[in-house]
Amino acid sequence: MTALRERLQKVNPLWWQLGLLVLAILFPLPLGDYHRSVLWRTGLYIILGLSLNIIVGYAGLFQLGHAAFYALGAYTTALLNIHFGVPILLTLPVAILVGAVFGYLITRPILHLRGDYLCIVTIAFGEVVRLALVNNIFGITGGANGLSGIERPVLFGLVLRQPIYHYYLVLFFLVFTIFAVRRLENSRLGRAWMYIREDEVAAEAMGIDTVRVKLLAFIIGSGWAALAGSLYAAKITVVSPDQAKFLESVIMFCIVVLGGTGSIPGVFVGTLGMVTLPELSRALKDWRDAWLGLAMVTMMIARPEGLWPSRRIRMEIRAAKEEASVAPAAGN
Amino acid sequence: MALLELRGLTKQFGGLVAVDHVDFDVNEGEILGLIGPNGAGKTTIFNMITGIYPPTEGEIFFRGERIAHPSLTWKERLATPLWWVSWLPVSAIKKRWDGMRTLRPHEITERGIARTFQTIRLFKNLTVLENVMAGLHHRTRAGVWGAIARPPSQQQEEAYIVAEAEKYLAFMGLSDYRDELAKNLPYGHQRRLEIARALAAEPSLLILDEPAAGLNEQETLELMDTIRQIRDSGITILLIEHDMKVVMGICERIVVLDYGKKIAEGTPEEVQNNPRVIEAYLGEEEV
Amino acid sequence: KKEPETIKIGLEVPLTGDYAYEGQGMEKAVRLLVEQVNEQGGLLGRQVELIVEDDAGDPTQAALVAQRLVDAGVVAVIGAYNSTATEPASEIYNEAGILHITPSSTATRLTQKGFQRFFRVCFLDDRQGLFAAKFMKEVLGAQNIAILHDNSTYAQGLAEHTKRYAEEMGLNVVFFDAINPDDTDFTPILTNIASAAPDAVYFTGYHPQGGLLLKQSGELGLDLQWVMGNACNNPELIQIAGLENAVGTYVTTEPLPKDLDYPEAKEYVAAFEAKYGEPVASVWWLMAAEAFNVIRYAIEQTESTDPAVLAEFLHNEAKDIPGLTGPILGWDEKGDRLGTIHVAYVIDENGNFILNPEQPSP
Amino acid sequence: MQFLQQLVNGITIGAFYALVALGYTMVYGVLKLINFAHGDLFMWGAYLGLTGLTVALAALGYTTPWAILPVVIFVMTSVALMGVLVERIAYRPLRSAGRLAPVISALGVAFILESLARNVYGASWKTYPQGLTPSGGLVLAGGVRVSLMQIIVLVASFLLMAGLYLFVHRTRVGTAMRAVSLDHDVSRLMGVDVDRIIMIVFLIGPGLGGVAGLIVALYYGSFDFTLGWIFGLKAFIAAILGGIGNIPGAMLGGMLLGIIETLGAGYMSPQWKDVIAYIILILILIFRPTGLLGERVAEKL
Amino acid sequence: MALLEIENLHTYYGYVHALKGINLTVEEGEIVTLIGANGAGKTTTLRTISGLIRPREGRIVFDGQEIQGMPAHKIVQMGICHAPEGRQIFSTLTVMENLNMGAYTLGGDKETIEENRRRVFDLFPRLEERKNQLGGTLSGGEQQMLTIGRALMSRPRLLMLDEPSLGLAPLLVKTIFEIIKEINQRGVTILLVEQNARAALKIAHRGYVLETGRVVLSGPAQELLQDERVRKAYLGER
Numbered sequence A: 001m002t003a004l005r006e007r008l009q010k011v012n013p014l015w016w017q018l019g020l021l022v023l024a025i026l027f028p029l030p031l032g033d034y035h036r037s038v039l040w041r042t043g044l045y046i047i048l049g050l051s052l053n054i055i056v057g058y059a060g061l062f063q064l065g066h067a068a069f070y071a072l073g074a075y076t077t078a079l080l081n082i083h084f085g086v087p088i089l090l091t092l093p094v095a096i097l098v099g100a101v102f103g104y105l106i107t108r109p110i111l112h113l114r115g116d117y118l119c120i121v122t123i124a125f126g127e128v129v130r131l132a133l134v135n136n137i138f139g140i141t142g143g144a145n146g147l148s149g150i151e152r153p154v155l156f157g158l159v160l161r162q163p164i165y166h167y168y169l170v171l172f173f174l175v176f177t178i179f180a181v182r183r184l185e186n187s188r189l190g191r192a193w194m195y196i197r198e199d200e201v202a203a204e205a206m207g208i209d210t211v212r213v214k215l216l217a218f219i220i221g222s223g224w225a226a227l228a229g230s231l232y233a234a235k236i237t238v239v240s241p242d243q244a245k246f247l248e249s250v251i252m253f254c255i256v257v258l259g260g261t262g263s264i265p266g267v268f269v270g271t272l273g274m275v276t277l278p279e280l281s282r283a284l285k286d287w288r289d290a291w292l293g294l295a296m297v298t299m300m301i302a303r304p305e306g307l308w309p310s311r312r313i314r315m316e317i318r319a320a321k322e323e324a325s326v327a328p329a330a331g332n
Numbered sequence B: 001m002a003l004l005e006l007r008g009l010t011k012q013f014g015g016l017v018a019v020d021h022v023d024f025d026v027n028e029g030e031i032l033g034l035i036g037p038n039g040a041g042k043t044t045i046f047n048m049i050t051g052i053y054p055p056t057e058g059e060i061f062f063r064g065e066r067i068a069h070p071s072l073t074w075k076e077r078l079a080t081p082l083w084w085v086s087w088l089p090v091s092a093i094k095k096r097w098d099g100m101r102t103l104r105p106h107e108i109t110e111r112g113i114a115r116t117f118q119t120i121r122l123f124k125n126l127t128v129l130e131n132v133m134a135g136l137h138h139r140t141r142a143g144v145w146g147a148i149a150r151p152p153s154q155q156q157e158e159a160y161i162v163a164e165a166e167k168y169l170a171f172m173g174l175s176d177y178r179d180e181l182a183k184n185l186p187y188g189h190q191r192r193l194e195i196a197r198a199l200a201a202e203p204s205l206l207i208l209d210e211p212a213a214g215l216n217e218q219e220t221l222e223l224m225d226t227i228r229q230i231r232d233s234g235i236t237i238l239l240i241e242h243d244m245k246v247v248m249g250i251c252e253r254i255v256v257l258d259y260g261k262k263i264a265e266g267t268p269e270e271v272q273n274n275p276r277v278i279e280a281y282l283g284e285e286e287v
Numbered sequence C: 001k002k003e004p005e006t007i008k009i010g011l012e013v014p015l016t017g018d019y020a021y022e023g024q025g026m027e028k029a030v031r032l033l034v035e036q037v038n039e040q041g042g043l044l045g046r047q048v049e050l051i052v053e054d055d056a057g058d059p060t061q062a063a064l065v066a067q068r069l070v071d072a073g074v075v076a077v078i079g080a081y082n083s084t085a086t087e088p089a090s091e092i093y094n095e096a097g098i099l100h101i102t103p104s105s106t107a108t109r110l111t112q113k114g115f116q117r118f119f120r121v122c123f124l125d126d127r128q129g130l131f132a133a134k135f136m137k138e139v140l141g142a143q144n145i146a147i148l149h150d151n152s153t154y155a156q157g158l159a160e161h162t163k164r165y166a167e168e169m170g171l172n173v174v175f176f177d178a179i180n181p182d183d184t185d186f187t188p189i190l191t192n193i194a195s196a197a198p199d200a201v202y203f204t205g206y207h208p209q210g211g212l213l214l215k216q217s218g219e220l221g222l223d224l225q226w227v228m229g230n231a232c233n234n235p236e237l238i239q240i241a242g243l244e245n246a247v248g249t250y251v252t253t254e255p256l257p258k259d260l261d262y263p264e265a266k267e268y269v270a271a272f273e274a275k276y277g278e279p280v281a282s283v284w285w286l287m288a289a290e291a292f293n294v295i296r297y298a299i300e301q302t303e304s305t306d307p308a309v310l311a312e313f314l315h316n317e318a319k320d321i322p323g324l325t326g327p328i329l330g331w332d333e334k335g336d337r338l339g340t341i342h343v344a345y346v347i348d349e350n351g352n353f354i355l356n357p358e359q360p361s362p
Numbered sequence D: 001m002q003f004l005q006q007l008v009n010g011i012t013i014g015a016f017y018a019l020v021a022l023g024y025t026m027v028y029g030v031l032k033l034i035n036f037a038h039g040d041l042f043m044w045g046a047y048l049g050l051t052g053l054t055v056a057l058a059a060l061g062y063t064t065p066w067a068i069l070p071v072v073i074f075v076m077t078s079v080a081l082m083g084v085l086v087e088r089i090a091y092r093p094l095r096s097a098g099r100l101a102p103v104i105s106a107l108g109v110a111f112i113l114e115s116l117a118r119n120v121y122g123a124s125w126k127t128y129p130q131g132l133t134p135s136g137g138l139v140l141a142g143g144v145r146v147s148l149m150q151i152i153v154l155v156a157s158f159l160l161m162a163g164l165y166l167f168v169h170r171t172r173v174g175t176a177m178r179a180v181s182l183d184h185d186v187s188r189l190m191g192v193d194v195d196r197i198i199m200i201v202f203l204i205g206p207g208l209g210g211v212a213g214l215i216v217a218l219y220y221g222s223f224d225f226t227l228g229w230i231f232g233l234k235a236f237i238a239a240i241l242g243g244i245g246n247i248p249g250a251m252l253g254g255m256l257l258g259i260i261e262t263l264g265a266g267y268m269s270p271q272w273k274d275v276i277a278y279i280i281l282i283l284i285l286i287f288r289p290t291g292l293l294g295e296r297v298a299e300k301l
Numbered sequence E: 001m002a003l004l005e006i007e008n009l010h011t012y013y014g015y016v017h018a019l020k021g022i023n024l025t026v027e028e029g030e031i032v033t034l035i036g037a038n039g040a041g042k043t044t045t046l047r048t049i050s051g052l053i054r055p056r057e058g059r060i061v062f063d064g065q066e067i068q069g070m071p072a073h074k075i076v077q078m079g080i081c082h083a084p085e086g087r088q089i090f091s092t093l094t095v096m097e098n099l100n101m102g103a104y105t106l107g108g109d110k111e112t113i114e115e116n117r118r119r120v121f122d123l124f125p126r127l128e129e130r131k132n133q134l135g136g137t138l139s140g141g142e143q144q145m146l147t148i149g150r151a152l153m154s155r156p157r158l159l160m161l162d163e164p165s166l167g168l169a170p171l172l173v174k175t176i177f178e179i180i181k182e183i184n185q186r187g188v189t190i191l192l193v194e195q196n197a198r199a200a201l202k203i204a205h206r207g208y209v210l211e212t213g214r215v216v217l218s219g220p221a222q223e224l225l226q227d228e229r230v231r232k233a234y235l236g237e238r
């Protein structure tokens, strides 16, 4: 057993990654369209989770309005395509830009807020965006109905219509996202996020421009969420204010925490738990939410550090937990 | 010109005047001690030097540059044309505005002042090495693109950061704990780690707030040696300490505060024999 | 002997989420008919299997469950409830070549995509809007009217059509705004409406909010003449409002099942009450049943389960189908239901919806 | 005059927000936990109140406002017990697990409570029995109407706030609560039974929330299962607006939010009223980062 | 019988074995001091006694009753008062409220509380000047005074002080040790942890020297003061 593990550990990580990639490419082939769509959705939420992970996991900032940027990306694509006929794939960079700019504008004035106050303001901003979309702001968002009639993306003459194509499209961006996020995590910027997450005053005293570093987290995270929004619009062809719902933000937040803040595999696991499994468990019908809630509570109690925490968090939490477990048991 | 000059520095908290028109200089290359009874306003002065809060009155100059002064009130801001355009990304405007606004702590660190805290503020859940790497942040440049694209220059920079951090760890005798979490270190080592982290910022002025608190006498002696070494490497030191052995042993000059006011300044001998200092702070017999 | 294969019919409605109430009722309504059909030996000698999927009123989930229904091999789908959910699903059903009938999505653009197998059994908003405007002008003699919606797809559409027709008829729309359906307190907007002093107020939203509006306007002592759209055609309206606040309120709607002379309608309403112990509380429940009714009729008439054949039949041959909501005249080439059957009801002292003796000219 | 009427309307809504916000603030004050389940406990107050009233009226055989009294007690105790149970099961094991895990657990509890309510009581709108609430009122100068219910609600919420404030700031247990909120270990060293204090908080917060649910449902006469989410979010915002953890702050925040919303709806547009309220919230927090009355912050460096 | 008796105490932080079989006794009416280098386990010993950490092995007997594993608040109610190290005051309570928390176990005994408060203010006039200031905004030394003052608010039988002189001005350090002696003379038993070993040994009756979780030396304070090893390692004599 240990011998096997040692042998496996010796394998070049590149092989692991390639293997996983090949698996991801082949996996949907034997499935029906429904399950391919589920895979597509899973991939999409992983991208969203990774983008939020930059803000919540790396920089330690509470963001409970992330869905707003997801919706902004989707609406950008929809508007550009419907009114100006811009091909879907060309709207992606614009969407990222719009997400990033909004991320900047919205968070710049509120960065000095601490913990829960920041959290509530992000909720408020999320709701403002949603309500603005519902109320058909500037007469361009189509009100509660949202916008429809978005074209299908075309790639080298191929119209991406079937779920499988959209799955591959999402997979492509997912791979790129993971690549970029991993590099960010292990960089000077990634460390600066860590420092401000740990102790902002000390970080500032060490010469870290906390405002700038936090802003960067928001800008990158928001832009990336907007990209996911565009990918959504490309498949569903309808965008609606529902995308900016508070519940969506909550789901994204749970994805990050349930899997383990700051952990990339954690986001995968979190997405499986918050999005994929509930989708596949339609048989539970009306009780789906209750089960989901129950699962969230039990998971957190069983593994407060998340299902697949980053190595760092694992170290921290274990220490804290063992400290607590040696303290007198509660309530006797 | 002195390295650091405090001019009429005053801080009020509500009705309480914590620091009251204090003037003194810190000269390049010296170890200056700041002492005084509890609550005299020593830490408050440190906090004003490092930009944690602005003074109510007075100014601080570092290498001749004004780094602290009372912040503008809203009324003054509204009356300042420059304020209205300060957000414009024009470097000329930015420069002039920088001269008027209060500097933020990280900007002061960039100018060459690093500190430790009275109550230890390490990044508890990060490793010892990572703690020290924090000090190098403002001396390095890589940004978002560098992180993602990882050009050779960025890789070199990373290697440099680690090497430098290890250097300071070795200097403070913490190399063995490189990969421990900071919070698991004994108190005395945490103190040393705080100093290592501050040193990594390559300051020309190092500010230490009660570095010997919580150390036993043996460790205190070692710390005194370390501080001398730091000074000998060309770093000026400003130090708060209640342990008279340390203060009298290593400081060239001492400033004494009481109730926010400077009551004495001079060599250890002068201060030690100053009756006001004895009455307010030292007590009748020598400790 | 092998059992003949079942005929699979899909129902895509919101069983959870904000519209859960409607979706759950729609499921009951359709299930009742399916059971009746199966008891009578099924369709074309085959049993009908109803596959229900929950889209929570959300377009993403709608697209997913649409895919599920397609994978399950349904012949026809009833749904979705709200237009936002219907839209992405309709694309998928269209690509899969499935007959798709929406009971309640009234957004105009749904039928403008040229989907050959897409139909509605509800009427487009503009017919009711026209009726409401006429009613207020001719029957109530109103000159200044207020229009209030709740920002939902449906209510907003109806409100806008009403406004357009009212203005064409020379009425003054002195107040036009929306409430937020999540709210429970509407006193601010009521206070505002009252100060605009309209002769009639037309509310196009749903009955829970309608009830609260009546209640709060009564409690504020406001003297407003309320007219409500068909989404308020629900006995709960009176419960929520309190009888004294609800009396004298008009409702523009398709005729209630109890007022239909068709045996099918009466029978259905009775059966529903017998089975579930509650009335058919919402128009949309009835519309969902109607959609199934139409599918059954088409299958029986064509003796086919080929969606293309069924659609062809509905477009060209279906006329005067005995529906639960009155005879169905047929569908135009886009799939919109022909004709209009709106009438005005009034709430009497006993808390009943009775047909208003005066109706506008047809 | 319209302005005065709108103000009266706003104050009433504000009183409801304040009632719910008090519960948020209590729990937050002690555990630094945003109890996302609070809104749903509040909603359960409305449902249990319905059950209680139905049973009480059926037992009595006739309708009388006095039936409300036993129901208030029933709702208060049962929701308080639910609160304590939630704390035991979902929060206590996570006391030392950082800030995020309890938040997720709280959200999970919210999902469960809402789903339970929907499945037990059904998704449809529920109406309270008629004729329970006093219907009289005053007409002030200029035709401004204030109903008896409005007065009752307002007085009740003020009394509750004052009572809570005195409890937390003037009593020994109250001081212990504030101590526990700062440091569990040191509180233990003072001889405080931390678990008991937290239990008390979870009796008071949800108990209050449950009664608030009952009052809201009585006042409006009808509700559905989304009540918890919507009121919960608003009340939470009210608590933050006033400075979370601060009892008069919750009251002030609630009132202010109610008034802003009403005036926004009355003078600008009901569609945009929430946006207006949120933007004012954001502006207030930008300039007063710890809310209007503020949380006491004391961090010495 | 001794007031406090500790036998073979083992305490862990996760995998860190912090106390490796400590034995010590404190007699009624004594001042006993624990000295030792940083990380020797002095604080851990106090935390284990007061119930903040549960030992994995060993017995703690206070006044004839085994208290290991009891919840901390119960232990406190039995008469053990622990003034923790590092100024752990309630930062957003005022000085006054902090002191009241110190008297929590006295319940509603207003008179005693008032009397104790008077005494604390007499000892630390600075605290009276600041009585309505929030604890967290006090200067380091003022916070230290508050920690000690708060501990003096109750009527403990055993008072455990963890580095009470930390961060205090020289004048006050002297005062603190005098106060400790005075309290002791009024019949309170004291277990004192100090970095300032010389001063601690001067006022203590007996002392224990801890090294990496073990007691390596113990005896009357006077003897320890003279001990070669102690002088070298802890009194800074070269």
Ligand SMILES: Nc1ncnc2c1ncn2[C@@H]1O[C@H](COP(=O)(O)OP(=O)(O)OP(=O)(O)O)[C@@H](O)[C@H]1O
Pocket: B013, B016, B018, B036, B037, B038, B039, B040, B041, B042, B043, B044, B045, B118, D300, E130, E133, E137, E138, E139, E140, E141, E142, E167
């Ligand atoms: N934020 C604040 N609000 C109110 N008072 C404050 C604040 N910060 C400091 N003070 C007060 O200002 C005075 C000076 O405090 P400071 O921390 O500078 O003292 P110090 O000289 O460092 O004392 P010590 O040696 O005890 O650390 C103290 O009396 C303290 O209570």
Ligand SMILES: Nc1ncnc2c1ncn2[C@@H]1O[C@H](COP(=O)(O)OP(=O)(O)OP(=O)(O)O)[C@@H](O)[C@H]1O
Pocket: A319, A323, B183, B184, B185, B186, B187, B188, B214, E013, E014, E016, E018, E036, E037, E038, E039, E040, E041, E042, E043, E044, E045, E085
């Ligand atoms: N929370 C903790 N987690 C892990 N290890 C800890 C923790 N607290 C203390 N330790 C370890 O336990 C050992 C004993 O620590 P303790 O704090 O008891 O020492 P001490 O003698 O009080 O030292 P000091 O003079 O620094 O206060 C040390 O090695 C320390 O690293």
Ligand SMILES: [Mg+2]
Pocket: B042, B043, B044, B118, E139, E140, E141
């Ligand atoms: Mg200080």
Ligand SMILES: [Mg+2]
Pocket: E042, E043, E044, E085
């Ligand atoms: Mg210690």
